Amino acid sequence: MPKFTPADLDAHKAKLLAATAKKAIIKVGLNTCGDAAGAQPVMAAIKEEVAKAGLDAQIVKTGCSGMCALEPLVEVSVGGAAPTQYGRVTVEAAREIVEKHVKGGRVVEAFKVPSVGEMSSEKPVPGKQYRIVLRNCGVIDPESLDEYIARDGYQATKQALTAMTPEQVISELETSGLRGRGGAGFPTFMKWKLTRASRPGEQKYIICNGDEGDPGAYMDRSVLEGDPHAVIEGMIIGGWVIGASQGIFYIRAEYPLAIERIEKAIKQARANGLLGKNILGTGFDFDCEIRLGAGAFVCGEETALIASIEGLRGTPRPRPPYPAQKGLWDQPSMVNNVETLANIAQIVLRGGAWFGAIGVGRSKGTKVFAVTGKVKVSGLIEIPMGTTLRQVVMDICGGTSSGKPIKAVQTGGPSGGLIPENLLDTPITYEDLGKLGSIMGSGGMIVMDESDNTVELSRFYLDFSVDESCGKCAPCRIGGTQMLRTIDKIVARKGTAADIAKIRRIALTMQRGSLCALGQTTPNPVLSALRYFESEWTERLVPATKK
Amino acid sequence: MTVKAIINGIPIEVAEGTSILEAAKKVSIKIPALCKHPDLDHTAACGICIVRIKATGRTLRACCTPLENGMDIVTHDPEIVNVRRGIVEMIMSKHPNECVTCSRNQNCELQTMCADFNIERSDLDNIVPDLPLDETTRAVTLDPRKCISCGRCIQVCQKDQNVWALTFMERGIETRIAPAGDISLAESPCVKCGQCSAHCPTGAIVEYDEGPDVWQKLMDPELHCVVQIAPAVRVAIGEAFGFKPGTNLTGKIYAALRRMGFKAVFDTNFGADLTILEEGTEFVERFAHGKGELPLITSCCPAWVDFMEKYSAPCRRPTTPRRSRPTPRRSTWSRSCRARPKSMRSSATTT
Numbered sequence: 098m099p100k101f102t103p104a105d106l107d108a109h110k111a112k113l114l115a116a117t118a119k120k121a122i123i124k125v126g127l128n129t130c131g132d133a134a135g136a137q138p139v140m141a142a143i144k145e146e147v148a149k150a151g152l153d154a155q156i157v158k159t160g161c162s163g164m165c166a167l168e169p170l171v172e173v174s175v176g177g178a179a180p181t182q183y184g185r186v187t188v189e190a191a192r193e194i195v196e197k198h199v200k201g202g203r204v205v206e207a208f209k210v211p212s213v214g215e216m217s218s219e220k221p222v223p224g225k226q227y228r229i230v231l232r233n234c235g236v237i238d239p240e241s242l243d244e245y246i247a248r249d250g251y252q253a254t255k256q257a258l259t260a261m262t263p264e265q266v267i268s269e270l271e272t273s274g275l276r277g278r279g280g281a282g283f284p285t286f287m288k289w290k291l292t293r294a295s296r297p298g299e300q301k302y303i304i305c306n307g308d309e310g311d312p313g314a315y316m317d318r319s320v321l322e323g324d325p326h327a328v329i330e331g332m333i334i335g336g337w338v339i340g341a342s343q344g345i346f347y348i349r350a351e352y353p354l355a356i357e358r359i360e361k362a363i364k365q366a367r368a369n370g371l372l373g374k375n376i377l378g379t380g381f382d383f384d385c386e387i388r389l390g391a392g393a394f395v396c397g398e399e400t401a402l403i404a405s406i407e408g409l410r411g412t413p414r415p416r417p418p419y420p421a422q423k424g425l426w427d428q429p430s431m432v433n434n435v436e437t438l439a440n441i442a443q444i445v446l447r448g449g450a451w452f453g454a455i456g457v458g459r460s461k462g463t464k465v466f467a468v469t470g471k472v473k474v475s476g477l478i479e480i481p482m483g484t485t486l487r488q489v490v491m492d493i494c495g496g497t498s499s500g501k502p503i504k505a506v507q508t509g510g511p512s513g514g515l516i517p518e519n520l521l522d523t524p525i526t527y528e529d530l531g532k533l534g535s536i537m538g539s540g541g542m543i544v545m546d547e548s549d550n551t552v553e554l555s556r557f558y559l560d561f562s563v564d565e566s567c568g569k570c571a572p573c574r575i576g577g578t579q580m581l582r583t584i585d586k587i588v589a590r591k592g593t594a595a596d597i598a599k600i601r602r603i604a605l606t607m608q609r610g611s612l613c614a615l616g617q618t619t620p621n622p623v624l625s626a627l628r629y630f631e632s633e634w635t636e637r638l639v640p641a642t643k644k
Numbered sequence: 645m646t647v648k649a650i651i652n653g654i655p656i657e658v659a660e661g662t663s664i665l666e667a668a669k670k671v672s673i674k675i676p677a678l679c680k681h682p683d684l685d686h687t688a689a690c691g692i693c694i695v696r697i698k699a700t701g702r703t704l705r706a707c708c709t710p711l712e713n714g715m716d717i718v719t720h721d722p723e724i725v726n727v728r729r730g731i732v733e734m735i736m737s738k739h740p741n742e743c744v745t746c747s748r749n750q751n752c753e754l755q756t757m758c759a760d761f762n763i764e765r766s767d768l769d770n771i772v773p774d775l776p777l778d779e780t781t782r783a784v785t786l787d788p789r790k791c792i793s794c795g796r797c798i799q800v801c802q803k804d805q806n807v808w809a810l811t812f813m814e815r816g817i818e819t820r821i822a823p824a825g826d827i828s829l830a831e832s833p834c835v836k837c838g839q840c841s842a843h844c845p846t847g848a849i850v851e852y853d854e855g856p857d858v859w860q861k862l863m864d865p866e867l868h869c870v871v872q873i874a875p876a877v878r879v880a881i882g883e884a885f886g887f888k889p890g891t892n893l894t895g896k897i898y899a900a901l902r903r904m905g906f907k908a909v910f911d912t913n914f915g916a917d918l919t920i921l922e923e924g925t926e927f928v929e930r931f932a933h934g935k936g937e938l939p940l941i942t943s944c945c946p947a948w949v950d951f952m953e954k955y956s957a958p959c960r961r962p963t964t965p966r967r968s969r970p971t972p973r974r975s976t977w978s979r980s981c982r983a984r985p986k987s988m989r990s991s992a993t994t995t
């Protein structure tokens with residue numbers, strides 16, 4: 098394909114949209130989750146049946162639409178009719194769907210499940226899903242540049258590079274109120290502005306943080322797998338704004354499909370003049386490479402990530418200097434999360450004001466969550482900020498899978514905390530979750546019902562953090578282990594009230610004395626369990642007199 | 645450029661880039677610091693130096709945070725002191741209680757820190773790891789159990805000496821100091837410069853102690869023991885025995901060594917003279933008679949020679965002289981005193 102100029106891009110898009118669609122469109126979800134659920138043989142069976150019957154059908158493999166519990170997912174649309182979503186599709190079911198629906202035009206009610214379209218709304222309303230980040234996930238073939246272009250792909254890059262100044266992009270981001278989705282929630286416009294202002298003219302780097310190490314979280318993986326070009330667009334625009342010529346995708350090695358899809362997407366973009374020298378004929382040179390994560394949770398921390406790229410031990414270093422001042426190879430660098438970057442193109446295209454109108458207070462736009470635990474429909478969801486936790490669990494995820502009452506919801510993974518049932522009407526915002534002793538985090542959400550035990554859940558998270566401590570600083574390295582030993586004593590019903598006091602003392606030392614957020618937040622799950630479910634701890638204690 | 649700030653209510657103006665720790669020193673405020681060595685860049689490892697920013701209530705490390713304009717800092721409050729104390733207690737829970745037999749006893753920064761915080765006992769579990777000693781170099785002794793992971797030795801070894809022999813292995817609570825690649829120190833690129841032991845705050849890396857071995861040899865009637873002292877020792881030894889710094893004690897040292905049982909006491913000056921004669925001869929041979937390569941580079945420091953040989957490819961053998969160490973030659977002395985060479989044992993003292 099030729100290298101695109103801005104005009105070519107538009108012409109190509111128009112051509113794609115005008116192309117006559119096949120009579121039937123069959124989409125099969127083929128992310129890591131679909132693959133694990135057996136979507137490959139389903140895909141093969143569909144191809145076979147379509148070929149056998151000689152049907153005029155386009156078979157598309159897509160990313161994850163979010164309904165991971167219902168994989169393998171197959172979506173069928175015949176003759177332009179609204180698509181039907183089928184879930185938990187077996188090979189036999191797939192054959193039946195082709196036979197009855199694709200060929201016969203009759204929906205197979207037995208395998209029908211609610212579609213994402215039915216569950217989300219056109220306009221952002223609390224309690225319903227609204228898709229910005231996941232807009233293409235499960236909808237397009239992530240390995241097809243054409244499908245991305247047909248859905249406004251690279252229009253934002255064109256818009257920014259040809260019709261805006263970097264300052265205008267920063268200003269739109271400021272209006273949008275977008276904050277980093279990697280956990281800390283730092284205003285994105287500010288980070289871009291600071292990195293742009295830092296040492297102008299020097300070599301700079303933009304880094305996409307795809308290390309995603311929280312247990313139970315896979316938002317970033319789904320975006321990388323399901324809509325890789327959207328993240329690349331975020332990188333191009335970010336690189337252009339800060340003055341970087343090089344972008345680096347840091348993706349954890351445990352995500353082979355995400356790596357493969359980003360690799361393919363980079364090659365496609367390069368071949369079409371969307372990456373490399375003279376992007377879209379604008380004179381802007383920018384290219385991306387991929388680095389594999391070193392397999393440690395702490396390598397998601399931006400300074401440890403940079404050390405890891407440099408080939409050093411992946412341990413955090415103190416800030417300042419911030420990466421904007423002195424980052425990769427001592428040059429000004431900017432680390433952005435996958436989800437943050439996936440928002441950029443849409444903000445550039447639709448304007449900061451559009452984004453800023455979604456959400457509440459200082460928490461704007463949407464947030465993707467990976468909801469797991471005791472819910473009926475677990476999976477990936479994207480909701481407008483300000484949606485309450487109860488709406489997520491009851492309305493979007495269908496309540497508890499056991500039918501038992503909800504006990505608590507854990508947000509923020511190992512750095513976050515438990516929120517008890519009586520506080521579930523709290524709106525999901527950075528500030529409100531923080532007030533409750535939890536955090537927004539990167540998007541892990543675990544739902545617990547009455548049969549779950551908070552001592553054990555907090556112990557699980559503590560164990561994870563202790564295991565993942567890099568060992569650089571004393572409070573985290575030793576404090577975590579000492580806290581874990583104390584909890585084990587309580588679990589073994591050998592603890593006393595003095596041990597609870599000891600846990601609190603260790604927690605304070607870790608919060609104040611640890612170098613990075615890993616150690617500072619390690620005590621959070623335990624402290625929140627103590628705060629809201631103290632009786633579960635005290636009932637395990639030995640009365641002090643019996644010692 | 646200077647910055648103006650307030651520390652414990654005291655206004656202060658310092659050069660831009662000065663750490664909070666250094667700035668506080670200028671107004672006679674001592675912020676306790678354990679991992680930070682005055683001569684080295686910070687490692688930010690212990691967290692004992694935390695101070696509070698009054699405006700936000702947040703704590704940050706004084707050793708690695710530059711003072712900024714307008715900062716208002718509190719260095720001591722009940723919570724900060726408790727946290728510092730908590731950290732020292734944690735470090736102690738993982739450190740063997742072997743002070744009386746440790747060669748760093750009375751000269752250990754961790755011991756001092758414990759005393760400063762009045763730490764006598766702790767309710768934390770004892771979690772001292774079981775790790776073997778590394779005495780393979782017979783130059784420095786590595787006792788990883790005593791390591792507090794301050795990172796100083798790694799910094800001097802990697803960044804200052806550029807040797808890269810030492811590193812941290814594993815992570816989290818398993819983190820331990822070790823030669824890179826987990827080989828023995830003798831197999832590692834270690835050049836035995838001793839910078840790690842000179843900067844270690846605890847007894848985790850100390851100079852290898854040959855004392856017990858020397859005493860054994862001295863007490864063996866079959867052996868003929870000789871000793872030599874390095875020039876600097878004559879003066880440097882005085883302070884340890886309560887003499888005024890700078891007192892020359894050559895005579896007293898000779899007498900003491902003879903009473904210990906050494907048959908002869910040499911002065912390293914003598915060996916140095918011999919070395920210079922030999923090196924001079926070699927140089928003349930190479931320079932004037934073209935026998936061997938040039939340049940000829942020499943040093944009495946065995947670590948320097950080791951470093952050149954390991955790390956400086958063009959400086960392999962031919963550039964360092966055949967003989968560059970001022971130690972007396974066994975054969976020469978045994979001829980002049982008629983002792984059997986095999987029964988000769990030679991000790992040397994250096995500073």
Ligand SMILES: Cc1cc2nc3c(=O)[nH]c(=O)nc-3n(C[C@H](O)[C@H](O)[C@H](O)COP(=O)(O)O)c2cc1C
Binds near residue numbers: 277308310432438
């Ligand atoms: C222990 C630890 C792990 C982290 N892991 C990730 C991660 O996997 N992905 C991520 O984007 N940010 C992670 N972060 C946050 C990053 O340090 C950084 O703030 C973020 O990538 C910045 O991007 P944002 O501003 O777009 O959020 C982690 C932070 C800590 C302390």
Ligand code: SF4
Binds near residue numbers: 413
């Ligand atoms: S807080 Fe933990 S993870 Fe972070 S630097 Fe310290 S030891 Fe490493």
Ligand code: SF4
Binds near residue numbers: 843
């Ligand atoms: S061996 Fe000594 S200097 Fe090296 S890290 Fe351990 S305590 Fe610090």
Ligand code: FES
Binds near residue numbers: 677680688
């Ligand atoms: S002295 Fe500052 S962290 Fe150790």
